[in-house]
Amino acid sequence: MATDALHAEHSHPGWQTYLKVAVVLFALTALEVWAYEIVHRHQPAALASLLEPVVVEVLLILSAFKFALVAMFYMHLKMDGKLLTAIFSFSLLLAAVIVVALMVVMHYLWSHAPTVNPLK
Amino acid sequence: MAHAEAHADEHHYTATGIDNKKLAIWTFIGSECMFFASLIGVYLTYKGRDVSGPKPHAEWLDKAGVLQEQMLEIPLVTFGTALLLFSSFFVVLALNGAQRGNRKQLIGWLVATIFCGVFFVGMQVYEFSHFAHRGMGYTTNLFASTFYTLTGFHGTHVTLGLLWLISVLVVALRGKLPPEKALNLEMAALYWHFVDVVWIVIFPVVYLIR
Numbered sequence: 001m002a003t004d005a006l007h008a009e010h011s012h013p014g015w016q017t018y019l020k021v022a023v024v025l026f027a028l029t030a031l032e033v034w035a036y037e038i039v040h041r042h043q044p045a046a047l048a049s050l051l052e053p054v055v056v057e058v059l060l061i062l063s064a065f066k067f068a069l070v071a072m073f074y075m076h077l078k079m080d081g082k083l084l085t086a087i088f089s090f091s092l093l094l095a096a097v098i099v100v101a102l103m104v105v106m107h108y109l110w111s112h113a114p115t116v117n118p119l120k
Numbered sequence: 121m122a123h124a125e126a127h128a129d130e131h132h133y134t135a136t137g138i139d140n141k142k143l144a145i146w147t148f149i150g151s152e153c154m155f156f157a158s159l160i161g162v163y164l165t166y167k168g169r170d171v172s173g174p175k176p177h178a179e180w181l182d183k184a185g186v187l188q189e190q191m192l193e194i195p196l197v198t199f200g201t202a203l204l205l206f207s208s209f210f211v212v213l214a215l216n217g218a219q220r221g222n223r224k225q226l227i228g229w230l231v232a233t234i235f236c237g238v239f240f241v242g243m244q245v246y247e248f249s250h251f252a253h254r255g256m257g258y259t260t261n262l263f264a265s266t267f268y269t270l271t272g273f274h275g276t277h278v279t280l281g282l283l284w285l286i287s288v289l290v291v292a293l294r295g296k297l298p299p300e301k302a303l304n305l306e307m308a309a310l311y312w313h314f315v316d317v318v319w320i321v322i323f324p325v326v327y328l329i330r
Contacts (some may be wrong), residue, residue, distance in 0.1 A: 022206065026205060034326075036327075055329075070208060074212050091149070094157075096157070097158040102162065
């Protein structure tokens with residue numbers, strides 16, 4: 001078992017793979033900023049009106065893709081043991097639950113119990 | 121064979137077959153995910169609920185009634201984001217060098233990583249002082265409090281990661297980081313990648329989504 005882990009450590013990808021991932025990460029970041037600029041400046045107008053209703057979803061998908069690339073290749077989750085992937089995935093699931101729960105609870109408080117609204 | 125035995129001696133494998141240090145850093149990263157999730161959740165909860173400026177993405181009137189530009193400066197932060205992404209690339213190259221016993225590659229890329237990290241922290245210090253100069257204090261409004269808390273905690277993590285990488289660099293410069301001990305750099309690198317992935321989430325959530 002220890003030998004398997006040893007083997008896994010040495011089967012990390014070479015610099016060519018790391019470079020490809022870096023190029024994709026850079027391109028995706030450029031795409032994110034480009035999408036923001038189109039919507040923010042409203043130019044070109046046709047593309048901006050197409051992109052505006054879905055820009056949040058587009059930005060979140062691009063971000064999730066970048067996140068996954070770093071986790072899989074730079075953090076070696078793709079090559080290392082499945083237990084590490086399970087630990088990280090479970091933490092991410094809990095993290096997502098925390099974000100959604102916070103937003104839902106606060107939204108409920110503000111819309112159904114105005115007397116406890118901290119902003120009033 | 122002798123190398124593999126020496127390598128095995130340096131590592132303390134748990135019953136799972138994974139080195140205990142590696143298991144520890146991943147468990148720590150897992151707990152950090154939840155920490156940042158709570159900060160991001162609070163930022164999103166209060167997003168757009170300010171009753172007065174400064175505004176992150178729109179013009180706003182200050183107390184004197186003067187129209188002010190939006191607070192966030194996208195080009196500067198995009199540059200910082202690119203630096204952080206490149207630093208992640210550089211640190212895996214340094215790790216690759218450490219695992220293959222290539223000292224020149226290890227030290228060169230580790231120095232490049234540290235430079236990128238220092239520039240990122242410098243960018244954040246400049247951004248914070250610029251905002252303070254424009255009148256945005258920690259308690260000015262909801263945006264200010266949540267923004268400073270979220271990005272400030274991230275900046276603190278980057279600074280701690282930098283200190284960790286600098287300590288590994290010192291060990292490497294003293295010639296005490298042979299391939300059998302590359303895991304010591306891998307742990308620091310995992311933490312560094314973690315601060316990078318947190319920024320990958322913060323960048324669109326805070327700076328790009330209006």
